[in-house]
Amino acid sequence: MNVREPVVAGVDGSDGAAAAVRWAARHARDTGLPLRVIYAASTNEPVAVSERVLNAAVAEAGSGVDFSAYEVPGDRVPALIGASKGSALLVLGESDRGWFAAALTGSTAVRVVAEAECPVVVVRGDTDPVGPVVVAVDGTRANEPALVFAFQEAARRECALFAVHAWQQPLVPTGAGTLAAAAGGAASREEWAAAAQRLLTEAVAPLRSAFPLVAVYERLVEGPAESVVSHETAGAALVVVGSRGRGQLAGLLLGSTSQALIRDSECPVAIVRAAD
DSSP: OOOOOOEEEEOOSSHHHHHHHHHHHHHHHHHTOOEEEEEEEOTTOOHHHHHHHHHHHHHHHOSSSOEEEEEEESOHHHHHHHHHTTOSEEEEOHHHHHHHHHTTTTSHHHHHHHHOSSOEEEOOSSSOOOSOEEEEOOOSGGGHHHHHHHHHHHHHHTOOEEEEEEEOOOEEEOSSSOEEEOSSHHHHHHHHHHHHHHHHHHHHHHHHHHOTTSOEEEEEEESOHHHHGGGGGTTOSEEEEEEOOSSSOHHHHSOHHHHHHHHHOSSOEEEEEOOO
């Protein structure tokens, strides 16, 4: 028997959660996967509350999708992490962006992304924009699952993919309590830019071969990744970023670029965890 991994949407009755259900339902229809909606009910919560939330999710999902909805007793974070096991995707709403951004250094919010056993999409807005897929590239092995996910999404959507790599010339102490660009002037800067371009090109080359129909555009942006990558998300359908995997401090698992994109991105954000 072929068991299909579901797309899971966490709901809490908010407008953001409703948008997450709509996004998750579109994804489930497009991929042929079942949609599972979960609501974590607190202790002694009236049954009528969970029924209202789940019935609203049924309405948001619409028709044409294999749909099921469940109430899960207990705290929300463990419920979401548990729901990610054996799932294709975990989808959260814009209300959760504030929940994430409010405490991005070691909070239980980070645990959902850091400990989820599938990619997590944080949805912003009420629509599924038509546009390219953007992926943040850092050239590490931990980034490879995010690259694969991004190429798969671009191929499925039949859209372009923008591979973005942020770079900056190393700074060195000046001796006066400040930092300055490493010696070498314009030529040194050009060398650093050329090295960054090589890293980007080499990182995406295997996926270009694996997905020959995807139009790939490489973009170098100068500056700290956490400051500049989010600017590349305007008009995008989805931005994809990697995380370092589990088993370390949560604040380190969800890197600064992931944090900034969750907070500042102009489109849904997919966070793809590296394998343990």
